[in-house]
Amino acid sequence: MSDVHILGVGMTRFGKHPDRDAADLGAEALRGAVSDSGIDPRAIEAAYCGHVFQGMVTGQRILAQVGLAGLPLSNVENACSSGATAIREASLAVRAGEHDVVVAVGTEHLTTRFRGALTPDPSDPEAAVGATMPAVYAMRATRYMEEFGMTREQLALIPVKNKTNAAHNPLAHFRDKITVEDVLESRPIADPLRLHDCSPVTDGAAAVIVMSKRAAKRYGNGRAVRLTASALRTGTVDVEPTSMTFEPLTWATAQDAYERAGIGPEEVDFAEVHDCFSIAEVLRVEGLGLFKQGEYPAAVERGDADIDGSLPINPSGGLLGKGHPLGGTGVAQVVELVRQLRGEAGVRQIEGARVGLAHCRGGKAVGIEGAACTVQILVR
């Protein structure tokens, strides 16, 4: 799918927005993407909107606010992969020849639409036995420490790294650097995870403009970035014995993406991965094949995943630092990829970045139902 490109990108500040709503945030992000692209907004032919808890026809309200009412729009939902799914569907509409210029927006006003521990659904059997998201990831952290000898201090280095990156991101939810001590002394959530190990409840939105090769040539001025793969898988075989410390769904989706892109994990220069919890970053980068199983914690300790390391992970600050407005998250990852690949990431800039990967995983943490995973690969 080398014929799909991304030109304009935009996002709101991530954080608490008590006086805003999801449509208003989405409209701001969309205006930002249009402005960044330099195109006339009337060139936009269709739109996809990813969100989880925002209710009926949220995307339509966004279009109306930016003067684009009338376009074809589909709202899409895939739990925490909703925004990434919007980009995937936009890329399919372009590849189908249906449209040349399509917007993907992801938005969530999570502070007003979500309360309580992260669980896929109130009726969920996992939730009924107390297996909320923090509880499940706490078990996975415990198991990983047991299997691979990761120390609690090594795990704490992940939020430290991501919040250091976020401190350099003016749009991040958290702007304060933290130390390992801050992590270990923060409020316990589900042993061994503490507050700084958990992504926050964030409001925010992001938007990208996906286009055909023809449109990229017409509008891009050399700034368009190629979306070489947008892979989606659902369901999961995570109930296998290895599931607590390895993610077959992430692995399988990544294989799809690498095959489509004709790019192997060794060619990836940096990645935004779904670090909804500190341990999640470990499981994801290893599931993606970016680091060997059991080796990521030591790599983080060596600084390999830092912005100036050999394979920077979550330069934007990730979900832990930049924040996690569910529908906005997957789109914001791609915003960071594009800015890095264009060399416009400022103090967060990764030198010579050519291939970026974005990974989302939504829904149940462990279980055969209700998970969705996306892997997207962008190439300068």
Add this chain to the structure above:
Amino acid sequence: MSDVHILGVGMTRFGKHPDRDAADLGAEALRGAVSDSGIDPRAIEAAYCGHVFQGMVTGQRILAQVGLAGLPLSNVENACSSGATAIREASLAVRAGEHDVVVAVGTEHLTTRFRGALTPDPSDPEAAVGATMPAVYAMRATRYMEEFGMTREQLALIPVKNKTNAAHNPLAHFRDKITVEDVLESRPIADPLRLHDCSPVTDGAAAVIVMSKRAAKRYGNGRAVRLTASALRTGTVDVEPTSMTFEPLTWATAQDAYERAGIGPEEVDFAEVHDCFSIAEVLRVEGLGLFKQGEYPAAVERGDADIDGSLPINPSGGLLGKGHPLGGTGVAQVVELVRQLRGEAGVRQIEGARVGLAHCRGGKAVGIEGAACTVQILVR
């Protein structure tokens, strides 16, 4: 898009299903579609699930129930056009060359997920002033009667027709024929609309299997039906002076569909249209250009829209008779189209049906935001 076909179709009984849920109903519909198609379910490569109120990752739960966990799946939402949007996205995935065989499922367990008068959103300004769906459609009926001289008895003939059709549909919510007197004596809802003028709160699901020309050739045995257009538009210009009795959004979406299909309204043999209220059927068939503005009520009186009439409308029973499980509705319309076009509609069979049209319109009834409209054209 003559390269997209529909082979298998399935649906549950529409009605009250107190012991079921949306995933369970969706799985039954999907199994029915697979069985009807004759294909090995392992030939299915991806899925789309349309629903409105069913919460996170509903489609993933359906796939898990039918042993298809792992496939790419996107949940889509476009208010009452959600199911139709799932078909549209499935057709784009096929046209993109991404997949050869894609399932579109629509489902809703509306009895447990929805209470109260139909309004787009609790925070909606229309709802705040009492402009719930029944109220808005009542105003439109009143205005239409004033402008075009439709009588209350003529309007009653629409539920009478649709419930007569539903009486012949073993999967319909309502199986009892009614008379004009029954309509006029039923409980008042919003003057002049009475209970029989309003679609019910229904549980149910439907599924169709969308495929490429290549797959249709391989699996179809001549039973595949061509999906020649799947048009979607959103937003609306309904605030124009003509909006109460004419639907620019329906008109514009229909023009897109006719152009794509290379078929004009005069070639349509029958249609399933979004008769959420009796007056809605009038506004839609006229908005689609199937009847001239102001002329449909008399046409119904003459029997033109009956199954043995010149242009049958809602042979399945429509939303008024078959029922209206939001996400299920748009897919169930296409199920009826396919069965009619294959000559498998039993006592509801329309003689010589070759071109069928399905229309959905979701979201706000009057307003610049929050509406979504689909028009799909199928050809034998």
